[in-house]
Amino acid sequence: MTTLTLTRPDDWHLHLRDGAVLSAVVPASARQMGRAIIMPNLKPPVTTTEQALAYRERILAAVPEGLDFEPLMTLYLTDRTTADEIERAHASGLVHAVKLYPAGATTNSDSGVTDLAKCDAAIAAMARLGMPLLVHGEVTDAEIDIFDREAVFIERVMKPLLERHPSLKVVFEHITTADAAAFVAEAPGNLAATITAHHLLFNRNRMLVGGIKPHYYCLPILKRERHRQALIEAATSGSGKFFLGTDSAPHAKGDKESACGCAGAYTAPAALELYATAFEAAGALERLEGFASHHGPDFYGLPRNTETVTLQRESWTLPETLPYVGGEVIVPLQAGETLDWKLKG
Numbered sequence: 264m265t266t267l268t269l270t271r272p273d274d275w276h277l278h279l280r281d282g283a284v285l286s287a288v289v290p291a292s293a294r295q296m297g298r299a300i301i302m303p304n305l306k307p308p309v310t311t312t313e314q315a316l317a318y319r320e321r322i323l324a325a326v327p328e329g330l331d332f333e334p335l336m337t338l339y340l341t342d343r344t345t346a347d348e349i350e351r352a353h354a355s356g357l358v359h360a361v362k363l364y365p366a367g368a369t370t371n372s373d374s375g376v377t378d379l380a381k382c383d384a385a386i387a388a389m390a391r392l393g394m395p396l397l398v399h400g401e402v403t404d405a406e407i408d409i410f411d412r413e414a415v416f417i418e419r420v421m422k423p424l425l426e427r428h429p430s431l432k433v434v435f436e437h438i439t440t441a442d443a444a445a446f447v448a449e450a451p452g453n454l455a456a457t458i459t460a461h462h463l464l465f466n467r468n469r470m471l472v473g474g475i476k477p478h479y480y481c482l483p484i485l486k487r488e489r490h491r492q493a494l495i496e497a498a499t500s501g502s503g504k505f506f507l508g509t510d511s512a513p514h515a516k517g518d519k520e521s522a523c524g525c526a527g528a529y530t531a532p533a534a535l536e537l538y539a540t541a542f543e544a545a546g547a548l549e550r551l552e553g554f555a556s557h558h559g560p561d562f563y564g565l566p567r568n569t570e571t572v573t574l575q576r577e578s579w580t581l582p583e584t585l586p587y588v589g590g591e592v593i594v595p596l597q598a599g600e601t602l603d604w605k606l607k608g
């Protein structure tokens with residue numbers, strides 16, 4: 264196979280940051296994706312509909328001329344989010360989901376939820392309105408090993424949440440374990456999951472063998488090979504419960520290559536190429552379109568895109584760095600390495 268044409272994909276989990284960073288990173292996603300669910304973990308976080316709509320305008324202003332890219336906005340759930348705010352968000356027609364960050368679990372999650380019981384009214388409103396709750400699924404308990412935090416989250420938080428709100432639509436974001444893949448596959452249709460390209464391509468050896476590679480450090484952290492294989496199985500299964508979410512998370516080179524490096528992999532510039540590589544290695548390229556372009560909109564109740572994109576079999580090398588802000592640069596995942604697929608146009 265030398266070309267692969269598919270319905271234009273969407274990215275159901277994307278970080279674009281704000282301010283001057285937008286013009287550095289929005290074009291990369293707009294070139295590949297039709298729409299993207301925009302993560303609200305800014306400083307300060309996007310907690311109101313008004314903030315989400317203003318942020319949306321700033322993103323749209325950074326979309327290059329001639330490209331059609333629709334940011335699907337989200338709110339950042341806090342202990343103080345009200346049912347009224349959820350109603351306002353839903354009524355806007357532009358805010359499509361609400362994000363749960365357990366306080367302290369990941370980048371910019373300090374204002375996150377300390378106890379889900381405090382959000383009960385907001386979550387009940389979401390269940391009533393059919394608005395999905397997007398979940399960073401890791402516990403923050405200092406006693407729990409970082410490699411076990413997702414599996415423990417299923418027992419301690421995800422199961423009780425779904426029992427209390429059985430009709431709530433939930434997306435288990437960026438799943439990284441066989442435990443999460445199995446839990447989602449066996450759950451009713453209101454639970455789905457996004458999977459990143461990097462968790463499909465790499466296990467933790469890639470980050471830790473032969474020297475520590477900070478650009479592979481993200482949260483949830485890369486796991487052992489058995490888990491990567493379970494994710495591949497889920498993504499290529501054809502199940503509508505699994506869909507594309509890059510979790511592309513830009514941080515300046517200096518913030519990654521540091522004694523205390525930030526979590527996040529910048530994958531947006533070659534997102535589709537990275538997914539194609541993973542699907543081809545699994546002998547499942549024909550399943551890429553469902554995962555990348557159909558399952559996400561179907562779950563969110565949005566129309567599928569009508570345009571197409573074409574991947575071409577062509578060797579090319581990812582740049583070592585890309586321009587970021589204020590003279591800084593950013594390192595894309597797999598910088599300086601050769602990929603076998605390239606998006607045309």
Ligand SMILES: NC(=O)N[C@@H](CC(=O)O)C(=O)O
Nearest residue numbers: 278369370481482512526527
């Ligand atoms: N995935 C990451 O490692 N980082 C994300 C936050 C997140 O999605 O958890 C970021 O905002 O940098």
Ligand SMILES: [Zn+2]
Nearest residue numbers: 369399482483
């Ligand atoms: Zn996260």
Ligand SMILES: [Zn+2]
Nearest residue numbers: 278302510512
């Ligand atoms: Zn993320």
